[in-house]
Amino acid sequence: MAKEKEREGTGVIGDTATVPGTQVKIHWDDSNMRSIYANVCNAAGTREEIVLLFGMNQAWHSAQKELTVQLTDRIVLSPFAAKRLTILLQNVVRDYESRYGELDIGMRRPADPTIS
Numbered sequence: 001m002a003k004e005k006e007r008e009g010t011g012v013i014g015d016t017a018t019v020p021g022t023q024v025k026i027h028w029d030d031s032n033m034r035s036i037y038a039n040v041c042n043a044a045g046t047r048e049e050i051v052l053l054f055g056m057n058q059a060w061h062s063a064q065k066e067l068t069v070q071l072t073d074r075i076v077l078s079p080f081a082a083k084r085l086t087i088l089l090q091n092v093v094r095d096y097e098s099r100y101g102e103l104d105i106g107m108r109r110p111a112d113p114t115i116s
Contacts, residue, residue, distance in 0.1 A: 050082035
C-alpha cells in the first residue's frame with residue numbers, strides 16, 4: 001500500500017473545476033517521487049498541450065561561444081493545468097521575494113573584450 005502524506009499548501013489538481021463552496025482534502029502520495037535539479041527550463045506549446053523541458057547547463061566558462069544543455073526531463077501539461085501552474089509559481093515566487101528580497105533575472109551579457 002502506498003504511503004500517503006498530508007501536506008499543507010496549494011496544489012494544481014487535474015483539469016476539472018471545483019464546485020464553489022466545497023472543500024477537498026488532498027492526500028499527496030510521494031512514494032514514487034524522485035527529485036531532480038535543473039538550472040535550465042524551456043517551454044513550447046500547441047493548442048492541445050504545453051511542454052516543459054528541464055535540463056542542466058554545465059558551461060564552466062562564461063565566455064563560451066556555444067553551449068550544450070543536457071535535457072533530462074519533459075513534462076507535458078494541458079493548457080488548463082499550465083495556467084494553474086503559472087498562477088501557483090507566481091504566488092510562490094512572490095512569497096519568496098517578500099521574505100528574501102527581489103530576484104533579479106536580468107540577462108547577464110558576457111564581457112566583450114573589444115569594448116572599452
